[in-house]
Amino acid sequence: MQLIKTEKALLPTPWGNFSIFGFEEKKSGKNHIALVYGDIKKDVPILSRVHSECLTGDALFSLRCDCGNQLEMALERISQEGSGVLIYHRQEGRNIGLLNKIKAYALQDKGLDTVEANHKLGFSADERDFSLCADIFNILNIKKIRLLTNNPFKVEMLSNAGINIVEIVPIITKKNVQNSYYLNTKAKKMGHLLPE
Secondary structure, three states: OOEEEEEEEEEEEOOEEEEEEEEEEOOOOOEEEEEEEOOOOOOOOEEEEEEEOOHHHHHOOOOOOOHHHHHHHHHHHHHHHOOEEEEEEOOHHHHOOHHHHHHHHHHHHOOOOHHHHHHHOOOOOOOOOOHHHHHHHHHOOOOEEEEEOOOHHHHHHHHHOOOEEEEEEOOOOOOOOOOHHHHHHHHHHHOOOOOO
């Protein structure tokens, strides 16, 4: 187990009252959270979202990505379902960090796509480690999930870490002029399951 659970508190949101759990990586001290809504029953597949940190999209309303829209959509879907969990996975910019993400944005401003920009900076297209999220599911005693995602890499890594994904639930947001090239790149180069 790479993580320890720290605190639990109430988090009121526009979509209802969630319980917020804190987690800390044993080696680095880095923090992650999980928002849990409703009653989590052990043998029932739980609607779940692993949402990777995106300061620009989640907090600053960037139109360059679909992250903020996906975060809101996931919380709304979990609330409508009556129970579920959202893990906020703090690996900013596909785990290249905020400052490198800004550098990648600058390269994209010059014509590179999101994958080419990461490669130019010396990173792979996706540096995230979703095994940490598998630890969170295990700590919360969640054994079966219905995963809100378009990302087959996430599905594969969580499955390889022992999480039983019984259904993949698409989480499709509307494209805009600013993010359509980004979303097309995710589909073509990273295999994300997105409509044309």
